[in-house]
Amino acid sequence: DADVTQTPRNRITKTGKRIMLECSQTKGHDRMYWYRQDPGLGLRLIYYSFDVKDINKGEISDGYSVSRQAQAKFSLSLESAIPNQTALYFCATALTGNTEAFFGQGTRLTVV
Amino acid sequence: GESVGLHLPTLSVQEGDNSIINCAYSNSASDYFIWYKQESGKGPQFIIDIRSNMDKRQGQRVTVLLNKTVKHLSLQIAATQPGDSAVYFCAENQAGNQFYFGTGTSLTVIP
Numbered sequence: 001d002a003d004v005t006q007t008p009r010n011r012i013t014k015t016g017k018r019i020m021l022e023c024s025q026t027k028g029h030d031r032m033y034w035y036r037q038d039p040g041l042g043l044r045l046i047y048y049s050f051d052v053k054d055i056n057k058g059e060i061s062d063g064y065s066v067s068r069q070a071q072a073k074f075s076l077s078l079e080s081a082i083p084n085q086t087a088l089y090f091c092a093t094a095l096t097g098n099t100e101a102f103f104g105q106g107t108r109l110t111v112v
Numbered sequence: 113g114e115s116v117g118l119h120l121p122t123l124s125v126q127e128g129d130n131s132i133i134n135c136a137y138s139n140s141a142s143d144y145f146i147w148y149k150q151e152s153g154k155g156p157q158f159i160i161d162i163r164s165n166m167d168k169r170q171g172q173r174v175t176v177l178l179n180k181t182v183k184h185l186s187l188q189i190a191a192t193q194p195g196d197s198a199v200y201f202c203a204e205n206q207a208g209n210q211f212y213f214g215t216g217t218s219l220t221v222i223p
Binding site for chain 2: 004033035040041042043044045048056058090092094099100101102103104105106
């Protein structure tokens with residue numbers, strides 16, 4: 001089983017719909033991250049959390065919100081999806097003090 | 113904000129040759145620089161890191177060089193194999209906080 005699991009793996013949604021992407025981890029890491037990947041732009045940080053009561057905005061948080069329901073769970077929401085949010089989304093985890101982040105398999109989101 | 117960029121978006125090498133992937137960064141305050149490999153359809157995977165007070169670090173078939181004078185980072189892969197074909201990202205990490213990634217270099221190994 002994967003240590004960092006993202007659901008769903010693929011999703012097509014309509015403009016204006018609310019959608020939630022979920023991430024769960026079994027690594028016991030305290031830090032969790034949401035990234036967005038677009039061709040030619042690399043990975044851009046949306047939100048990150050250092051523990052259950054800590055939420056921080058990243059480079060491109062507009063249009064997104066997150067919830068850290070438990071240490072193992074970190075969900076990303078698009079309140080009203082728009083086509084330019086079509087991208088590959090990755091969740092990652094890390095342990096405080098470590099440089100190695102562990103990524104999920106990604107969620108491919110298409111907004112039509 | 114931080115800026116981590118790559119000199120070349122694509123690189124093709126012959127199997128068995130050495131590969132060199134370059135990265136420029138702008139934040140001198142970063143504590144660590146990290147290389148990730150992303151294979152098709154997968155999330156990025158950690159390869160190697162280097163602390164900012166080091167110039168060189170070696171791993172299995174990989175070497176990372178850090179030149180703080182010109183804010184340049186490189187990843188050298190020895191005896192490149194077909195399984196090395198992937199997109200490579202450099203990233204920087206400051207005080208154990210968020211990771212900032214570059215745009216990636218796509219490495220293709222020609223058999």
